[in-house]
Amino acid sequence: MKVNFRVAGLLLAVSLLLAACQALDYEGQAPAYRIAAGTVLDLHRDLVVPPGQAGVNIQGTAIGDRYRYDAVCRLEVLTVNDSPRAVRADRFTVERVGREWEIFSSRVSGLRYVGLFEREGPHLLLFTTYLYLRSERQPDVFRLACGHLQNSDQNPSHLTVAEIRATLAPVMTLD
Numbered sequence: 001m002k003v004n005f006r007v008a009g010l011l012l013a014v015s016l017l018l019a020a021c022q023a024l025d026y027e028g029q030a031p032a033y034r035i036a037a038g039t040v041l042d043l044h045r046d047l048v049v050p051p052g053q054a055g056v057n058i059q060g061t062a063i064g065d066r067y068r069y070d071a072v073c074r075l076e077v078l079t080v081n082d083s084p085r086a087v088r089a090d091r092f093t094v095e096r097v098g099r100e101w102e103i104f105s106s107r108v109s110g111l112r113y114v115g116l117f118e119r120e121g122p123h124l125l126l127f128t129t130y131l132y133l134r135s136e137r138q139p140d141v142f143r144l145a146c147g148h149l150q151n152s153d154q155n156p157s158h159l160t161v162a163e164i165r166a167t168l169a170p171v172m173t174l175d
Contacts (some may be wrong), residue, residue, distance in 0.1 A: 032160040039094040040175040041133060041144065047075060047087045047171070054080050055145075056087065058171050071159055071167040073146040087141055092133040099158050101127045104149055123152040129159055144172075 047056045055076035075087060104126040128147035135141055146164045150156040159167070165174050 032162070033158060035094060035097045035129075035131065035161055035164075035174070037094060037096055039131075041092040041094060041131065042173045042175070043075075043087065043089050043092065044171060044173065045089055049077060049081070049085050049087060051083050052080060054078075058168060069149040071146060071148040071163060073144055073164070073167050073172075075141065076143050076145060077140045078142050079140055088138060090135050090138055090141075092135045092141065092144075095132045095134050098130040098132070099128070100130070101125055101156075101158070124149055125152050125156050127156060127158045129164065 047058075049056045055074045058073040058075065077085075077087065102125070103123045105124045126147055126149055128145055131144040131146070133141055133143055146159055146167055148159060161174065168174060
């Protein structure tokens with residue numbers, strides 16, 4: 001039996017690439033992280049956006065033992081005003097969800113490694129989940145950003161739906 005090594009190698013490379021892409025999106029697919037388009041977000045009381053700001057913070061809360069830092073959410077608007085403005089109690093619809101992470105800070109140890117690649121030590125990472133919102137009554141309200149800081153050496157991940165709900169309570173309810 002004659003084997004074409006180019007075809008076999010190409011199939012192996014494509015298979016590995018597809019498996020890697022699937023592994024990278026595990027949080028968006030797992031039920032604990034899934035927020036579907038059309039999900040309803042209820043704001044139970046008016047919030048005031050401070051002058052010169054594009055959003056208002058919702059007080060953070062402790063969300064469990066695996067996190068050293070509290071989670072926090074921010075309801076964001078499209079325009080910035082010179083005076084305070086209210087976001088009225090309302091029902092918003094989630095149009096889409098986005099997730100991002102970034103290095104918030106690095107801890108460089110006093111010891112320096114000699115090697116081919118730069119090693120800066122563990123990082124403090126910022127994980128943010130964005131819920132893009134729609135409301136007929138308040139079209140200027142466009143998203144809710146919920147995030148938290150986590151050490152890179154602690155198997156970091158985004159907030160689960162349950163953790164986002166805990167952070168929003170009692171100001172908002174995510175159905």
